[in-house]
Amino acid sequence: MKPTRRSVLAAFLAVPSTKAAGIFEANAVSTQSALELTPACQDVDELTIAQTEGPYYKPSSPLKQDFAADAPHGIRITIAGFVLATDCKSINRALVELWHADEHGSYDRVGYRLRGHQFTDESGRWWFSTIIPSLYPGRTRHYHVKVQKPGGSVLTTQLYFPGEPLNERDQIFDERLLLHIRDTGDGKFGRFDFIV
Numbered sequence: 001m002k003p004t005r006r007s008v009l010a011a012f013l014a015v016p017s018t019k020a021a022g023i024f025e026a027n028a029v030s031t032q033s034a035l036e037l038t039p040a041c042q043d044v045d046e047l048t049i050a051q052t053e054g055p056y057y058k059p060s061s062p063l064k065q066d067f068a069a070d071a072p073h074g075i076r077i078t079i080a081g082f083v084l085a086t087d088c089k090s091i092n093r094a095l096v097e098l099w100h101a102d103e104h105g106s107y108d109r110v111g112y113r114l115r116g117h118q119f120t121d122e123s124g125r126w127w128f129s130t131i132i133p134s135l136y137p138g139r140t141r142h143y144h145v146k147v148q149k150p151g152g153s154v155l156t157t158q159l160y161f162p163g164e165p166l167n168e169r170d171q172i173f174d175e176r177l178l179l180h181i182r183d184t185g186d187g188k189f190g191r192f193d194f195i196v
């Protein structure tokens, strides 16, 4: 039986710190779930690339990590990761903001459904419980994110799903922004570490 999203997240949050957890190569495919929970960072790692904000950003999103009630019929996923500096040190109190399309491919332009932000914990970790966004015309499947370390500039970018048929035809898609996805007993778990 596969672990649940909750148990995978709990294991991720139990990893004590960047250095104690050790470092492994970015995007390494491993069946060792413990390894998947450690930061994907090398000492010479490059900054996470920026991408367009797109037309649907809305400022002043709520402090919110759990979007489950916003889309009760969507496919569940928990996404999580670290915010790291280029030397692989974790950054605490970094802002991570997420907004994305719903299970019908629509953005909430009136309220704040499927929009929220949080600050990384003392080990630089962030997570959201949400859904896999549906497609809308002209784009492959994606999330929108903003990441800002304290006192730093805002990184605006997007995250993508591996194996999506439209990835190769999407003008904005970049494989450096692919989530590392695993199946769980009750949905998916996606992992991405931002380097800012």
Ligand SMILES: [Fe+2]
Binding pocket: 054, 056, 101, 139, 142, 144
């Ligand atoms: Fe979008």
